Amino acid sequence: MLSKISPLQWLIHAYFIALTLVMLLPLLLIISVSFTNELTLSSEGYRFIPSKFSLSAYNTLFEAPGILLNAYGITILVTVLGTACGLLLTTMLAYTISRPDYRYRRITTLFVFFTMLFNGGLVPFYILVTQYLHLKDTLGALILPYLISPFLVMVMKGFLEKIPLEIIESAKMDGASEFRIFFTLILPLSTPALATVGLFISFTYWNDWWLGLLFIDAEKLVPLQLLLYRVMNSIEFLRSNTEFMSTMTIDMSQFPNLSARMAMAILGAGPMLFIFPFFQKYFVRGLTVGSLKG
Numbered sequence: 001m002l003s004k005i006s007p008l009q010w011l012i013h014a015y016f017i018a019l020t021l022v023m024l025l026p027l028l029l030i031i032s033v034s035f036t037n038e039l040t041l042s043s044e045g046y047r048f049i050p051s052k053f054s055l056s057a058y059n060t061l062f063e064a065p066g067i068l069l070n071a072y073g074i075t076i077l078v079t080v081l082g083t084a085c086g087l088l089l090t091t092m093l094a095y096t097i098s099r100p101d102y103r104y105r106r107i108t109t110l111f112v113f114f115t116m117l118f119n120g121g122l123v124p125f126y127i128l129v130t131q132y133l134h135l136k137d138t139l140g141a142l143i144l145p146y147l148i149s150p151f152l153v154m155v156m157k158g159f160l161e162k163i164p165l166e167i168i169e170s171a172k173m174d175g176a177s178e179f180r181i182f183f184t185l186i187l188p189l190s191t192p193a194l195a196t197v198g199l200f201i202s203f204t205y206w207n208d209w210w211l212g213l214l215f216i217d218a219e220k221l222v223p224l225q226l227l228l229y230r231v232m233n234s235i236e237f238l239r240s241n242t243e244f245m246s247t248m249t250i251d252m253s254q255f256p257n258l259s260a261r262m263a264m265a266i267l268g269a270g271p272m273l274f275i276f277p278f279f280q281k282y283f284v285r286g287l288t289v290g291s292l293k294g
Contacts, residue, residue: 034058034262041258057259061231061267067219068227068267074139075224079205082143086201087194089148094156095186100165109157116150129215141215142223146204152197159193160186199276206272228264 005013025048033046037054044051062068096102097109119125125145135141163186171181187194209225216222222230 030262030265034259034266036259038257038259054259057263060260061263068224070220071222071224071227074142074221075206078139078142078223079202081139082146082205083198083202085143086147086149086205087198090152090156090197090201091160091187091190091194092182093148094153095160095182097153098157098160098163099168112150112153116154126214136215137218137221139221142208142211142221143205145211146201146208149201149204152200156190156193156197159190163189202275203272207268225268228268232261232264 029046029048032048032050033041034057035053035055036047036050037052038056040050040052040054093112097105097112099105102108120128129141129145130136133140133144135144167185168181171185176185207225209223209229212221212223212226213229216226
């Protein structure tokens with residue numbers, strides 16, 4: 001069986017194996033460093049297999065487990081609600097502008113595309129959310145700004161355009177309404193694109209800390225990424241102010257700095273790493289079928 005593989009196929013396999021290692025090895029190194037003693041990191045550097053195992057980085061991050069669990073809860077809630085609502089609105093808008101019998105298809109598509117090129121700026125955006133929508137210190141401030149992405153609308157539009165119009169017309173002849181056609185016919189046919197776009201939306205919500213930094217002051221609504229960002233800044237402050245820390249008789253050489261950074265990366269990205277494989281079979285197909293035409 002192996003003898004039937006041509007040299008070109010061997011070269012292709014070797015290329016993708018090398019590419020996989022390039023992507024996998026840094027992740028393994030991050031995991032290893034997060035479980036390495038801080039003094040060992042300073043003296044020996046990074047290693048894939050720690051010479052001295054330590055949980056000090058995770059112990060530091062879990063000193064207040066209630067705060068961390070609350071941040072996880074907020075992030076999970078925002079991701080679930082934002083992904084569900086964002087995916088529905090994105091698909092409805094994309095379906096509308098993908099219909100060739102929609103009279104204002106061109107102007108609506110131009111309006112969506114125009115927002116990819118220009119935006120109102122940070123100050124008007126902040127004033128809109130806080131002064132007009134009154135969403136400061138609410139979950140809406142973490143969900144509403146990312147509900148619709150123009151790029152994802154165009155990707156979904158490219159997929160929905162592949163659905164024959166005859167299917168929709170036959171459903172209309174059977175007496176189906178537009179909403180029934182969309183929910184019972186279009187959505188089931190769009191599973192690969194829905195999984196792909198939904199994954200992109202969920203990544204956006206899960207990795208976001210910017211909206212929390214702008215609009216969230218209440219500690220009970222701080223998302224995970226913003227919490228980890230604050231912890232990282234606190235660690236950096238302690239490391240850079242040695243004179244201040246010397247008055248507190250704390251040995252900063254024992255304080256996890258590098259390992260804590262890697263532990264934060266694992267805590268922040270870990271859940272999505274487990275979710276991604278379940279959508280992998282739809283991911284490539286959704287991107288290929290829903291790709292934009294030049």
